[in-house]
Amino acid sequence: MGQIRLDAVSKSFGDVEVIRPLDLEISDGEFVVFVGPSGCGKSTLLRLIAGLEDVTSGRIEIDGVDATAVPPAKRRLAMVFQSYALYPHMSVRKNIAFPLRMAGLGKDEQMRKVEEAARVLNLTEYLDRRPRQLSGGQRQRVAIGRAIVRDPTAFLFDEPLSNLDAALRVNMRLEISELHQSLETTMVYVTHDQVEAMTMAEKIVVLQEGVIEQVGSPMELYSAPRNRFVAGFIGSPTMNFVNGEEAARRGAHSIGIRPEHLTISTTDGAWQGTVGVAEHLGSDTFLYVHLSDGSGTLTVRAGGEYGAGHGDTVYLTPDPAKLHRFDAAGLRIE
């Protein structure tokens, strides 16, 4: 079991309301990602669930039981911190065994579970080292190991990969996803990186300034963003927005079109422009096109072999089915 329900939960630090009252349902076994810009309250929300912060108002239910006043240790949740928060003076073995020791398990039982976790996480040969003798990725795995051995009802991750280099991040991302597949335990994962959110999540919760902007599967958020914020946050490179006449013609305050939903041609199309910069990634080419009518710059994705360069005149045509329309308040028009 690992079902979490937030009911009108809010949090203030002094006069500042960091989390506005919000409702959220996390079902058993789900991989939920909280994503949003830095400072939007993701960590605070996670810490409220963990019990490391007290809610200002509202109710938190875990597995159908009111946990609002339950201390962190009794919530049966395990947390992996951004700084790993390993105990520096203990060996890896003792770090992983610590929660078991606190739970009063027998020595043999402790060691059996530690070996088991170490095997799953490829840590067996490092068990007798100290945390500072490990690389970033290994430390991360120790932190995960310490969480696994407790056999929690849910895992909480607070930006666990942000201290790793890019290549390792992709690796650990896969490892965590695989861990979720094999454990089938609820995971709540905080990140500011929309790529992590898109690739890992079953359900994404987009936060901005303590408010939930949208909840949905990655594809729902991608294909039907509820407002301009979500539309701009999800997807890479970000969605193009066009205001003014073009939008008004389609009965909207602004329209949005993703770079991959624009067709580019050198002969004819809906919008004329000149190429500013062309970024060649090998598989794709991203072109930054200045529109001739001066209404802005659009990003376009073209094939990897696409030849146009700086100063060339091109024509862009949006795919009408993939066009997003937003009203003056930034909300989606269906």
Added chain:
Amino acid sequence: MPTQHSRVHARLMISPAVLLLLGWMLIPLGLTVYFSLLRYNLLMPGMEQWTGLTNYRFFLTDPAFFDALRNTLVLVGGVLAITVIGGVLLALLLDQPFWGRGIVRVLVIAPFFIMPTVSALVWKNMFMNPVSGLFAHAAKGLGLEPFDFLAHAPLFSIILMVSWQWLPFATLILLTALQSLDSEQLEASEMDGANYWNRFLFIVLPHLARAITVVILIQTIFLLSIFAEILVTTNGGPGTASTNLTFLIYAQSLLHFDVGGGAAGGIIAIILANIVAIFLMRMIGKNLDA
């Protein structure tokens, strides 16, 4: 990588400093060793003569020496115990957020700025005096017989005074160490099911281990040579009840005018201090590695 050439130059350049330091250390040490081998009493000027190890034999067989040795260890050990335990507790307390914390922190440091003689006299005359002291008044207020601290528990009284002086130092160092503890570690252990006591035992105390070793090392150096507090309060007495090694050497050379005996005591004190230093270095080496 320095070349052979530049290494020779480097040695040449630092040699004056090394020689100066060496002379600074070796000349007084050599003179002390020399005096310790003479029969040299200030009451009989011009009668110095070679006596070999007699001074050492006298000093080491003097019952006062063993009293002094024991008193020195009790004094150092007692003050270390009180300041380290008290320092940890005070640091934990001062680390909590409370109103007026800044002022309280400054007040806690205050005793460290008071001269040893002054603080010892204040303790002796204003607190421990059996007639006019504050403790005597308090005892009388409770209907008890006033206790004459310096007469009946002289060593304990001195331990108390010295601890009061050194507690701020320990508190300050331990508080700084405590503040460098990553709060996420505490939160992680809290989620791992550690209660307050376990968090202290498994997270806070190991984090403080280094700071505690530093406190012990620095304090030991100073506590081995406690002198002023003894001189202005008990004068080493009654008998030798509060005489430590430093005071014994002082008494030998300047109260008995026996320069030779005092020098022998000094050499013995140097040897003992080095034994203590070796133990401490071992302990620190282990702790700083960890």
